[in-house]
Amino acid sequence: MDATLTVDQRALLDVAGGWLDDRFPFDGVGERADSPVGWDPEVWHELARLGWLGLDVSEDLGGSGATLVETVLLAELTGRHLLPAPLVATWSAIPVARHDEQLLAGILDGSRSVVLARLEETVADLGAVTDVLFVDEDTVVLAPAEACRVVDAPTVDGTRTRGRLEAAPVGRTLSSTTEDDLRRAQTRRSVLIAAESVGVGQRCLDLAVDHAQQRQQFGRPIGSYQAIGFALADAHLAVDRARSLTYWAAWQLVNGQPTADQAATGAHVCAVSAAVGAAETSLQTFGGLGMTWDSPLHRWYKRALVNQLTEGTAASRLDTIATWLLTEGGW
Amino acid sequence: MDFGDTSEEAAFRAELREWLSSNALRMSTSHFGPPDVDARRSWSVQLAAAGYAGLSWPAEHGGRGASPKIDAIFLDEMARARAVPHLGVIGIGMAGPTIIHWGTEAQRARYLPRILDASEIWCQGFSEPGAGSDLAGITTRAVLDGDHWVVNGQKVWSSYAHLADWCILLVRTDPVAARHQGLSFLLLDMRSPGVEVRPLPQLTGDPEFNEIFLTDVRVPRTSMLGEPGQGWSVAMTTLGAERGTFAISLVASLEAHLREVLDQARRPRRDGVVPAEDVEVRRRLARHWVDIQALRATASRTLSRLAATGDAGADAPGIKLGWSQVAQQLTHLALEIAGDDGLSPTSGSAYAKLRSRGNSIEMGTSEIVRGLIAERALGLPRSR
Numbered sequence: 001m002d003a004t005l006t007v008d009q010r011a012l013l014d015v016a017g018g019w020l021d022d023r024f025p026f027d028g029v030g031e032r033a034d035s036p037v038g039w040d041p042e043v044w045h046e047l048a049r050l051g052w053l054g055l056d057v058s059e060d061l062g063g064s065g066a067t068l069v070e071t072v073l074l075a076e077l078t079g080r081h082l083l084p085a086p087l088v089a090t091w092s093a094i095p096v097a098r099h100d101e102q103l104l105a106g107i108l109d110g111s112r113s114v115v116l117a118r119l120e121e122t123v124a125d126l127g128a129v130t131d132v133l134f135v136d137e138d139t140v141v142l143a144p145a146e147a148c149r150v151v152d153a154p155t156v157d158g159t160r161t162r163g164r165l166e167a168a169p170v171g172r173t174l175s176s177t178t179e180d181d182l183r184r185a186q187t188r189r190s191v192l193i194a195a196e197s198v199g200v201g202q203r204c205l206d207l208a209v210d211h212a213q214q215r216q217q218f219g220r221p222i223g224s225y226q227a228i229g230f231a232l233a234d235a236h237l238a239v240d241r242a243r244s245l246t247y248w249a250a251w252q253l254v255n256g257q258p259t260a261d262q263a264a265t266g267a268h269v270c271a272v273s274a275a276v277g278a279a280e281t282s283l284q285t286f287g288g289l290g291m292t293w294d295s296p297l298h299r300w301y302k303r304a305l306v307n308q309l310t311e312g313t314a315a316s317r318l319d320t321i322a323t324w325l326l327t328e329g330g331w
Numbered sequence: 332m333d334f335g336d337t338s339e340e341a342a343f344r345a346e347l348r349e350w351l352s353s354n355a356l357r358m359s360t361s362h363f364g365p366p367d368v369d370a371r372r373s374w375s376v377q378l379a380a381a382g383y384a385g386l387s388w389p390a391e392h393g394g395r396g397a398s399p400k401i402d403a404i405f406l407d408e409m410a411r412a413r414a415v416p417h418l419g420v421i422g423i424g425m426a427g428p429t430i431i432h433w434g435t436e437a438q439r440a441r442y443l444p445r446i447l448d449a450s451e452i453w454c455q456g457f458s459e460p461g462a463g464s465d466l467a468g469i470t471t472r473a474v475l476d477g478d479h480w481v482v483n484g485q486k487v488w489s490s491y492a493h494l495a496d497w498c499i500l501l502v503r504t505d506p507v508a509a510r511h512q513g514l515s516f517l518l519l520d521m522r523s524p525g526v527e528v529r530p531l532p533q534l535t536g537d538p539e540f541n542e543i544f545l546t547d548v549r550v551p552r553t554s555m556l557g558e559p560g561q562g563w564s565v566a567m568t569t570l571g572a573e574r575g576t577f578a579i580s581l582v583a584s585l586e587a588h589l590r591e592v593l594d595q596a597r598r599p600r601r602d603g604v605v606p607a608e609d610v611e612v613r614r615r616l617a618r619h620w621v622d623i624q625a626l627r628a629t630a631s632r633t634l635s636r637l638a639a640t641g642d643a644g645a646d647a648p649g650i651k652l653g654w655s656q657v658a659q660q661l662t663h664l665a666l667e668i669a670g671d672d673g674l675s676p677t678s679g680s681a682y683a684k685l686r687s688r689g690n691s692i693e694m695g696t697s698e699i700v701r702g703l704i705a706e707r708a709l710g711l712p713r714s715r
Contacts, residue, residue: 001400003334003628003635069332209709224712229705230698236709237649244628245621251334266621315614318621322613325593325620 003247009073016074019050020081029299032084033158039084039128047085048110057094062108068188072195072250076243079199079275082159082299086125088196089115092189095181096133099174100142103131116185117165122153122310126163134169138179143171155310157302162310183261187253189311190264194246194271197307200300201239201271201278207297208232208282211289228285235274235281242271259331262324265317272308279304334631336404343401347408350381355414368418368494375418375449384447385423387576392431392443399638403579403630410583421491422446422453426499426518428572433516433556433565442497442518454495456486456519456543457566463488464699466501467510467563471545473502473517479549480504480517482525485542488693492528492541495521500550501566504559514562518554525549535685575637578630578650585623585657588683592616592665595680606668619661626653645707652700655690662687 005013023046024032032039047053056071057063071091078087090097090113097114098104106112113129119136126132132148134141149166209232212223222228249263257263279301283290290297308314324330336344356374378384387402388394395401409416417423427446430438445451462468471484482502492498498519505513519526525548530538557565593616596607606612630650637643662684666673669680691697705711 001334001336001340001631001635002639003332003632004639005332009332209711212711221712223705223709224714226698226702226705226714229709229711229714230701232709232711233649233701233704236704237646237653240646240649241622241625241629241653244632245625247332248334248624248628248631251332255335257335262620263624266624269618270621270625318614318617319610321617321620325616326597326607326613328597331590331593331620 003251005073009070012070013073013077016050016052016077020077020083024081024083026081026296029082029159029296030294033082033299035158039086039159043083043085044113045110047087048108052087053090053110054108056091057098057104057108061098061104067250067254068191069247069250069254072191072246075192075195076199076202076246079196079303080203082200082303084159086113086115086128088189088192089113089123089125089129091192092116092185093133095184095188096140096174096177099140099176099181100172103142106130116182119165119168122162122164124160124162124306124310126150126165127152127161132165132169132171133174134165134171135182136168138177138182140174140177140182141169141171142174143169147171155302155306157299157306159299159303160306187261187264190268191246191249191253193307193311194242194249194264194267197271197275197304198239198243198246200304200307201235201242201275204275204279204282204297204300204304205232205236205239208235208285212285222285231281232285235278238274239278242267242274245270262321262331265321268311269314269317269321272304272311273314275304276301276308334628340400340404344404344408347383347405348412350383351408351412351414354381355409355412358413358415371415371418372449374415378417379448384417384419384449385427388423388427388431388443388447392427392439393447399576399634403576403634406576406580407583410580410587413587418449418491418494419446419452421455421495421499422451422497424573424577425455425569426453426497429499429516429556429565429569430518432568433561437553438518438556451496452491452494453497453499454489454492454521454541454543455569456489456492456498456500457569458488459485460487464696466566467514469501469503469514471500471502472506473504473515473550475504475552476549478552480515480552480555482517482519482545482548482550484545486545487531487542488540489528489543490540492521492543493530493538497521498543499556499569501562504562508560511563512560514566515559516556516562516565517550518556519548519550520554523548523550533686533689535682537682537686575634575643575647578633578647578654579627581651581654582623582627582630585626585654585661588658588661588665589616589619589623592661592668595665596668600670601672602670604670606670612664612668615660615664619657619664622653622657626650626657629653646704648695648700648703649708651694652691652697652704655687655697658690659687 051064054063055066056068059065093114093116114131115125115129116133117123132143148169150163153162215222246267249267252260252263385394386397390396459469473480473482500517500519504515525546527544529542532538599605633643633647665680666684673680
């Protein structure tokens with residue numbers, strides 16, 4: 001066992017983090033979230049050139065041949081920077097999208113992006129992608145986004161669009177798609193949302209720790225008070241545990257471990273609540289300053305809430321885990 | 332990033348698991364108290380004979396020179412099998428590594444072999460009635476008189492003291508020096524005149540630890556580890572010896588406990604209710620599983636960091652805090668699952684619940700741990 005990051009993984013994080021800092025500076029997060037377009041489609045071409053879009057697509061299919069672990073590391077960074085692009089949607093859909101050669105090639109060259117959607121289901125990034133993989137029970141239909149009747153269903157999070165399919169779109173049926181591909185797409189989404197949430201929670205904590213070091217009250221930095229320091233310590237440990245579980249789940253999926261699906265489901269439960277907890281602890285640390293529109297903190301808080309409350313419920317995930325746990329020989 | 336065993340680690344784990352399945356002395360879950368001392372002693376001898384005592388000790392001192400990862404696998408599998416720990420846990424995990432680090436050749440030769448084969452049992456004399464979390468505040472005095480230190484004072488919360496032959500004893504030798512500089516570290520023969528051990532029953536009724544009263548106890552000068560005044564540094568070696576590996580055994584014991592609670596939830600109670608059919612019980616069990624797996628993954632990262640850099644990192648104490656939180660929630664859930672019979676005086680669930688309140692106090696209180704995380708992991712200003 002060596003669960004530390006490899007040299008390559010650290011290099012990936014350094015390069016990607018540097019690019020994100022330049023391309024999506026922290027100071028501009030409010031402007032980006034409040035812009036009517038939501039995201040700049042040119043970003044997608046840049047991400048393709050950086051090799052992000054096909055990071056864990058095998059090399060013989062034109063990807064970079066890395067694994068879901070590396071994609072998870074990037075997803076954590078996208079949460080940290082609230083990167084406005086349908087990355088999680090597209091990354092999640094790859095097990096299904098690979099059944100259409102042109103679609104996969106389009107994703108890899110940055111001309112196409114995609115999301116899985118069912119009828120009447122509210123779906124993040126539905127308004128941001130070029131293509132929709134419409135799922136009707138076991139059948140998957142690939143349709144261009146402009147041919148889909150989508151109703152906008154925005155949330156308080158201005159950095160990510162959301163919509164609903166009003167009618168079954170007409171398109172090409174991907175007959176080779178299996179139930180397992182759909183299940184894998186769902187599991188990937190769980191782990192990627194978990195990773196993104198870890199990044200969201202970490203950013204909130206970093207802001208709050210910085211504030212607690214600077215802000216003076218009663219003649220001392222407020223971080224010297226245990227009421228502040230202990231709450232931040234708890235939030236920090238919760239986010240770091242969620243990070244561990246998310247990395248572990250990704251590793252299990254890559255290595256076909258028997259508890260991989262449950263680990264992914266658990267990582268989602270753990271990370272979305274850790275992110276909301278970290279954001280709320282951070283808001284409390286900032287006091288009135290954090291309650292203003294001008295403070296950037298609420299941008300991350302809103303993403304944390306959206307991830308916690310609009311990606312299926314914790315209760316149903318826990319029920320799934322419980323059924324497995326309570327089956328003799330399950331765990 | 333690789334969370335799996337290497338082939339060497341997997342082979343060690345498989346061999347150990349196999350050996351434990353036919354040999355282990357297992358903890359009792361149905362009644363109060365630890366198994367009897369004779370059974371534990373012979374189990375400890377068996378562990379040593381099979382080469383499973385002091386794995387991480389260097390080979391020249393009777394260990395296997397095993398990496399922290401192999402040591403962690405040993406602790407993991409022991410907890411998984413619900414095996415009773417070696418009677419010399421304090422000797423193997425604390426006294427031994429400290430003697431290896433600070434001891435003279437004569438001290439190493441005298442003490443180390445008898446720790447491994449359980450022929451001598453060790454206890455720890457650090458905490459005092461007036462010095463718990465603030466360990467540097469101890470007042471037990473040692474005054475030099477010829478070739479001996481004469482010790483007076485009182486120690487408390489000392490597990491195994493009623494069985495122990497030796498004690499690692501932290502004393503104040505210089506009352507004038509700054510708090511941390513006036514301390515020294517002695518190896519105390521528990522049979523010396525003036526040593527009195529009194530069992531101190533816990534709220535569970537179990538006499539798990541003891542008070543040690545020291546009245547004009549004469550300790551030879553040759554029984555000091557390090558120099559006079561180095562006691563704090565020596566004690567930090569003792570307390571740091573298991574950091575990183577011990578976390579895995581905490582996590583594994585939670586997993587073993589959760590498996591027991593799952594079994595308990597599946598069985599119909601006397602009133603016919605099957606607790607596992609209750610949706611709230613199911614979700615809480617699932618949430619505990621998630622939290623325990625998050626702790627395991629965190630312990631794996633910490634252990635990997637320790638193995639790679641020699642430093643477990645500033646977050647390492649957080650696993651102990653997380654363990655105590657889950658343990659306390661899980662023992663409470665087990666009690667709810669047990670229903671009306673749960674609080675009977677002989678109930679294992681009641682014992683576990685009561686005992687678990689100590690989890691957030693022993694080995695560094697939750698408050699001390701949060702302070703460490705705030706200060707060292709987050710870089711916040713000191714809070715006291």
